[in-house]
Amino acid sequence: MVAGKYNIPIARPYFTGEETELIAEVMKTGWVCQGPMVARFEETVARYTGARYAVASSSCTTALHLAMLVNGIGAGDDVICPSYSFIATANGITYSGATPQFVDIDPATLNIDPAAAEAFIEANYTADLRNKKTGNKLKGILIVHQIGIPADIDTFKQLADRRGLILMEDSACGLGSKYKDKPIGASGNVSAFSFHPRKVISCGEGGMLLTSDLSMAEQARVLRAHGASTSDLARHKAGGLAQETYDVVGYNYRMTDLQAAIGIKQMELLDSLIARRVRIAGLYNEAFEELVELELIAPPAYVSLWNYQSYPIRLRKGGAEERNALIHALQEEGVSTRRGIPPIHKEPVYERGVTLSHTESVSARSLFLPIYPQLTDDEVSHVIASVKKCVAKVPLPAHR
Numbered sequence: 001m002v003a004g005k006y007n008i009p010i011a012r013p014y015f016t017g018e019e020t021e022l023i024a025e026v027m028k029t030g031w032v033c034q035g036p037m038v039a040r041f042e043e044t045v046a047r048y049t050g051a052r053y054a055v056a057s058s059s060c061t062t063a064l065h066l067a068m069l070v071n072g073i074g075a076g077d078d079v080i081c082p083s084y085s086f087i088a089t090a091n092g093i094t095y096s097g098a099t100p101q102f103v104d105i106d107p108a109t110l111n112i113d114p115a116a117a118e119a120f121i122e123a124n125y126t127a128d129l130r131n132k133k134t135g136n137k138l139k140g141i142l143i144v145h146q147i148g149i150p151a152d153i154d155t156f157k158q159l160a161d162r163r164g165l166i167l168m169e170d171s172a173c174g175l176g177s178k179y180k181d182k183p184i185g186a187s188g189n190v191s192a193f194s195f196h197p198r199k200v201i202s203c204g205e206g207g208m209l210l211t212s213d214l215s216m217a218e219q220a221r222v223l224r225a226h227g228a229s230t231s232d233l234a235r236h237k238a239g240g241l242a243q244e245t246y247d248v249v250g251y252n253y254r255m256t257d258l259q260a261a262i263g264i265k266q267m268e269l270l271d272s273l274i275a276r277r278v279r280i281a282g283l284y285n286e287a288f289e290e291l292v293e294l295e296l297i298a299p300p301a302y303v304s305l306w307n308y309q310s311y312p313i314r315l316r317k318g319g320a321e322e323r324n325a326l327i328h329a330l331q332e333e334g335v336s337t338r339r340g341i342p343p344i345h346k347e348p349v350y351e352r353g354v355t356l357s358h359t360e361s362v363s364a365r366s367l368f369l370p371i372y373p374q375l376t377d378d379e380v381s382h383v384i385a386s387v388k389k390c391v392a393k394v395p396l397p398a399h400r
């Protein structure tokens with residue numbers, strides 16, 4: 001039960017109401033799916049990120065599946081990814097028939113650790129990248145820019161090039177973040193984004209695949225629309241004279257123009273929404289620095305901008321029991337939080353007896369605080385005061 005005047009959710013999408021103008025435009029034209037507004041949204045995201053090609057999809061998960069397919073990844077292949085991620089990271093790999101292989105994170109960055117990836121390959125694969133146990137071929141690495149913190153793209157690119165692997169990016173949370181001054185999505189690797197309401201901008205559901213490779217973009221466009229060789233838009237323009245064939249088994253991974261209309265309006269706000277998130281995170285950082293019970297994330301120098309898709313804190317000592325007590329105590333103060341990301345390799349569907357010590361420890365000790373642009377300064381102050389009060393109250397193992 002929430003006591004007092006506060007009832008602060010963990011996240012809220014930010015809409016101004018102006019989105020309805022573009023939605024009305026879509027409805028007037030009658031072109032509501034995979035039409036001109038989707039193409040405009042794709043151009044908008046490509047221009048913003050500096051990516052050459054953008055292919056909208058129904059979600060980031062489906063974009064991840066497309067990323068595997070356009071890279072020729074499928075049954076009999078392995079793809080390395082972090083376990084400290086939302087389960088969709090692994091599912092995108094699994095949909096293709098490939099097997100996700102989980103590698104530990106660096107607790108300082110929350111992202112997959114390049115040294116751990118290198119060691120994993122060394123220990124588990126032959127010189128020609130065959131899995132010593134299953135015979136699967138290691139094809140790629142899917143890095144995740146977790147909670148918007150850019151992973152070390154260049155280091156992974158070097159590792160991938162050295163080993164002959166494909167580097168892919170799960171950028172679900174990364175829109176607007178910058179790696180070495182360049183937006184996530186600019187690297188040229190296939191990169192999949194999400195527009196789910198927990199992300200920095202949203203169009204309800206939606207995703208997008210970015211790439212610098214024309215042939216991959218074209219394949220993704222075909223695969224997202226049932227495998228049709230000619231797009232709806234091209235057929236429409238040709239007035240029925242352009243007839244499609246179906247040469248591959250495709251999917252219905254299309255985005256609607258209604259979603260795209262919202263997305264275009266959201267893109268206009270993106271920088272200001274991130275600026276407010278950064279400001280809130282700055283207030284949190286300043287306030288929590290003094291709390292010996294907590295560890296904060298200080299991103300490495302290659303992170304030029306963290307969009308603060310989420311704001312994490314973690315207990316220096318203790319585990320899930322203490323963390324859950326803190327979540328409970330904060331809820332009593334009207335502050336809704338969420339546990340740190342549950343490791344994928346511990347979910348029944350992916351449990352294979354693997355141990356990843358950093359992933360498990362970080363996950364057990366972490367929680368996310370409310371962060372979204374509409375959070376008022378007064379609410380931020382309340383979250384800060386509540387964290388201070390609750391951390392002092394929750395029984396924790398001795399510090400110092």
Ligand SMILES: Cc1ncc(COP(=O)(O)O)c(C=O)c1O
Nearest residue numbers: 059060061086088089172194196
């Ligand atoms: C890291 C990561 N990958 C993939 C996804 C899946 O995104 P979507 O819900 O758009 O399919 C999410 C969503 O939370 C995510 O956080």
